[in-house]
Amino acid sequence: xxxxxxxxxxxxxxxxxxxxxxxxxxxxxxxxxxxxxxxxxxxxxxxxxxxxxxxxxxxxxxxxxxxxxxxxxxxxxxxxxxxxxxxxxxxxxxxxxxxxxxxxxxxxxxxxxxxxxxxxxxxxxxxxxxxxxxxxxxxxxxxxxxxxxxxxxxxxxxxxxxxxxxxxxxxxxxxxxxxxxxxxxxxxxxxxxxxxxxxxxxxxxxxxxxxxxxxxxxxxxxxxxxxxxxxxxxxxxxxxxxxxxxxxxxxxxxxxxxxxxxxxxxxxxxxxxxxxxxxxxxxxxxxxxxxxxxxxxxxxxxxxxxxxxxxxxxxxxxxxxxxxxxxxxxxxxxxxxxxxxxxxxxxxxx
Numbered sequence: 001x002x003x004x005x006x007x008x009x010x011x012x013x014x015x016x017x018x019x020x021x022x023x024x025x026x027x028x029x030x031x032x033x034x035x036x037x038x039x040x041x042x043x044x045x046x047x048x049x050x051x052x053x054x055x056x057x058x059x060x061x062x063x064x065x066x067x068x069x070x071x072x073x074x075x076x077x078x079x080x081x082x083x084x085x086x087x088x089x090x091x092x093x094x095x096x097x098x099x100x101x102x103x104x105x106x107x108x109x110x111x112x113x114x115x116x117x118x119x120x121x122x123x124x125x126x127x128x129x130x131x132x133x134x135x136x137x138x139x140x141x142x143x144x145x146x147x148x149x150x151x152x153x154x155x156x157x158x159x160x161x162x163x164x165x166x167x168x169x170x171x172x173x174x175x176x177x178x179x180x181x182x183x184x185x186x187x188x189x190x191x192x193x194x195x196x197x198x199x200x201x202x203x204x205x206x207x208x209x210x211x212x213x214x215x216x217x218x219x220x221x222x223x224x225x226x227x228x229x230x231x232x233x234x235x236x237x238x239x240x241x242x243x244x245x246x247x248x249x250x251x252x253x254x255x256x257x258x259x260x261x262x263x264x265x266x267x268x269x270x271x272x273x274x275x276x277x278x279x280x281x282x283x284x285x286x287x288x289x290x291x292x293x294x295x296x297x298x299x300x301x302x303x304x305x306x307x308x309x310x311x312x313x314x315x316x317x318x319x320x321x322x323x324x325x326x327x328x329x330x331x332x333x334x335x336x337x338x339x340x341x342x343x344x345x346x347x348x349x350x
Contacts, residue, residue: 004025005024005025006026006027009104010101010104010108012103015028016028017039017043019043019044022048031046176336179292179294182292184319187318188254189249189251189252190287190290191250191289193285193286193288194245194285195210195245195276196273203250204223206226207223208220209276210276210285213271213275214271215264215268216260216264218257218261221253222252222253222254223250225249225251226248227249228245228249229247230247232246265286271285298321298340299316302323305344311323311326313326
């Protein structure tokens, strides 16, 4: 709210008298401008007019002598008329000032009412913002708790994975140890394959005949046991020229006899069943170390891989599997399928 530069009371900018030289605003009644009329276009306030420098004017008439007291006093009727006019002008001035004050109060109340409305709207918006912030804080707390739980689960799962990996390594090591122990129990055994099988045969006699053909000095007391193993009369046992027969497993009493048996078989590679007393066409038979089921599968994989990659030598010695690419090349011991990929893979990469 602005104030009148003359009386110092509040006034409304609309309808106020505005000076063209200064920013001052005035009530129309304070500067003698009618309320309903228009303000002059180049109107100047009394202060700006008073500040305007005065210039000499020779045409200004000189005032005469002051009239005597008798002449200036006038008649009593005139004096009473003048007093009445002054009272009427003062009452009109008071009426106009009170009307201006009521207008100013109404405008001021309207502005206060609008300000209250704005403040109420602002408070409502502030409450909404506080509610939204509270919801966000709650969701952030939920996210924090979920993140903490997830971190705990990840730690537990990682520890469990580490424990599982350790257990798997332990199980693999135990299996390898059991397989090595089982192979040690077969140190005195040999295995003969592709010998014909006839009804009512004596495996001990068959082994004695095979030993004589290989040139091994073997006594019947040196054989702890000799027997056919495997499923009898399966579809895989039929071949051209008669029955191939199941494998013959022999356990010898002395380790040197086993080594002699295997050495003689390697020396006479390509030996056949001719002269062994079978009424069937001659065929090759094979004498090898007896391996555990796991080592037998691994040896088969090694032989097939060596054949595919044109490696010349694969053999077993005391239950251990070896492979060599050729003459002058190093021998590689293979204990697992991982070693197969490592040994033969390095050669392929190289």
